[in-house]
Amino acid sequence: MSTAEETDIIIVGGGIAGAGAAFEISRSAKVVLLERESHCGYHTTGRSAASFTENYGNGVIRRIVLASRAFLTEPPAGFSDYPLLSKRGMITVARSDQLDLLHQELEAARALVPSIVAMTPAEAIARVPVLRADYLAGAYIEPHSMDIDVNGLHQGYLRGARARGARILTDAGVKAIDRQGGQWRVETPVGTLLAPRLVNAAGAWGDEIAVMAGVRPIGLLPKRRTAFNIPAPAGVDIADWPLVNDVGAEFYFKPDAGQLLVSPADATPSVPMDAYAEDIDVAIGAERLGQATTIEVQRVSRSWAGLRTFVADGSPVVGPDDEVPEFIWLVGQGGYGIKTSPALSRVCASLICGGGLPDDVTRQGVALSDLTPQRLRGAGLQKASAS
Ligand SMILES: Cc1cc2nc3c(=O)[nH]c(=O)nc-3n(C[C@H](O)[C@H](O)[C@H](O)COP(=O)(O)OP(=O)(O)OC[C@H]3O[C@@H](n4cnc5c(N)ncnc54)[C@H](O)[C@@H]3O)c2cc1C
Incomplete structure (x- = not known):
């Protein structure tokens, strides 16, 4: 890239969170995903125990897992050559x-x-x-606890995102982020990206990305x-x-x-x-x-x-920053990021498009206030709605 490339959404991080978000957001917007390593999934995503249990984590997590099961049981046609879940108990x-x-x-x-x-x-x-x-x-x-084919799920997201026009750039560690004229300007070793909105799916590095963008960290x-x-x-x-x-x-x-x-x-x-x-x-x-x-x-x-x-209450953080709404958080998945990725990716995409939580996620008893970064600001920290 010799000149700055313009897109609708920049996603930072190519683990399961960023890949799932790219898959869902690219249905309706032009996406570029930036991954620092030479392949996506090198960090936490490639190191999990590949377990799908509905009985682990706090109440919010468990409800998000329930909302993820349908996708994993029956992914979209062509998503994966093999079943994503297999019997384990x-x-x-x-x-x-x-x-x-x-x-x-x-x-x-x-x-x-x-x-x-x-x-x-x-x-x-x-x-x-x-x-x-x-x-x-x-x-x-x-x-009914299962094993998850983590690589199948991760590659399915990336392949599906590419098929919808998303660009996945590796060796593209974000070095600097500025906001000018209503656009994020993101510098990487492979070039400069411009976009009105940025999704922070950088896992353990999520607060570092926030600081780079001039956004208050949330205490990851x-x-x-x-x-x-x-x-x-x-x-x-x-x-x-x-x-x-x-x-x-x-x-x-x-x-x-x-x-x-x-x-x-x-x-x-x-x-x-x-x-x-x-x-x-x-x-x-x-x-x-x-x-x-x-x-x-x-x-x-x-x-x-x-x-x-x-983060402190053990629930993920998904949604626009309350102070800088063009900066969208998708972090804090703890030990549950693989199995929650189907529902959290859809939540992220829906919030970006100005919608609320998907109906099936709401029906499981998850509220926007369980996930929003706002709950973590200062004295406003609330307990997760269910534990
Ligand atoms: C031992 C272990 C067992 C686990 N078992 C399970 C399990 O059984 N089931 C389950 O659901 N979950 C499990 N988990 C948790 C799950 O693996 C994580 O929740 C999930 O992988 C987090 O994904 P992520 O995309 O947020 O993070 P990551 O996979 O770490 O991805 C973040 C990416 O951001 C990139 N990045 C960071 N900074 C920059 C930058 N400046 N520029 C560009 N890119 C950047 C990183 O290189 C990285 O690839 C387990 C975790 C561990 C460690």
């Missing part, structure tokens, strides 16, 4: 000292997802025979989460095991391409960065796995970490 387990918490969580879970039911420890062990009888005091199962908190793969126990067929999740968020594990994916479910505050697994977090995960199961970790085949980025 999720068992939440508790030690005897966690039983009160398990009962509270089960009650809250069933209010939104009635198919979740209690299991006896023996039933849980029948599904996942490595669980220790002397560890397990209670459990419940979410039978990136938190590192670690995961690692270990070989499956010898002679055991793990393919049909559900995801096993500790009710106190101390660990989870699930089958992952023939191996086990294990996480200590850590949430260590971090600056925005290319996150990596610390040995201590892998060791903690291995120790907790060894307490709950008969698996002794001998070898870690791969370890990684990603930043899950939150």
Whole structure:
């Protein structure tokens, strides 16, 4: 690009959030998406546990997940060559000292997802025979929890956006943002972009993009989460095991391409960065796995970490900035950004077009005030409407 390129909407960030927004917004506007890395999805999007559960996160998150299920179950024709969801199931387990918490969580879970039911420890062990009888005091199962094909979803969004005329530019890290004559002027190593509106889908870097644009940051908190793969126990067929999740968020594990994916479910505050697994977090995960199961970790085949980025109330932030409405936030998806992306992308597109929340999202009980950046300003911080 030798001269500045004009477009309707600039999206900063090519993870699942930016890609989903490009897919939905490009139905009605000219979009250019800018990604700093040489390929989209290098950061948090490429590092997830690929789980679709309707029973994780606060009430707003859970309702947005419910509003996302239809798209993932039945994506538009030609979106993906393979199903985006596949059967997994999720068992939440508790030690005897966690039983009160398990009962509270089960009650809250069933209010939104009635198919979740209690299991006896023996039933849980029948599904996942490595669980220790002397560890397990209670459990419940979410039978319709699924695995998500994250790459299929991400590539489907990008391919669909391109087919609608969007341009996806990689190696295009945003270096400077100015506002002149009713346009954002965005400088990148591959050229200059001009557009009246800008969507900030920069994940952990979302506040940095705001500061560059002269917009007040909203207090994003990136938190590192670690995961690692270990070989499956010898002679055991793990393919049909559900995801096993500790009710106190101390660990989870699930089958992952023939191996086990294990996480200590850590949430260590971090600056925005290319996150990596610390040995201590892998060791903690291995120790907790060894307490709950008969698996002794001998070898870690791969370890990684990603930043899950939150605001104070744990809900995502979607919509025009209250002080600079031409700057649209799409951040704070925490540990739920893959499975919430279908509904959040539609919310973002609808708000950009001057509409309200899509009807199906409202019907799930989500209000604009649950998502707006305004709720985070100063003393006006409100609790999420449901928890
Ligand atoms: C271990 C782990 C397990 C998880 N498991 C799940 C799960 O099972 N289910 C689920 O739904 N979610 C899960 N998540 C959360 C999910 O991965 C995130 O919520 C989601 O990926 C966030 O997407 P994003 O697009 O906002 O961020 P990112 O994928 O980080 O994308 C942001 C992009 O912005 C780009 N960027 C930043 N600054 C600039 C700039 N100046 N110029 C241009 N581009 C820029 C970055 O390069 C990056 O590619 C998990 C996360 C982790 C770490």
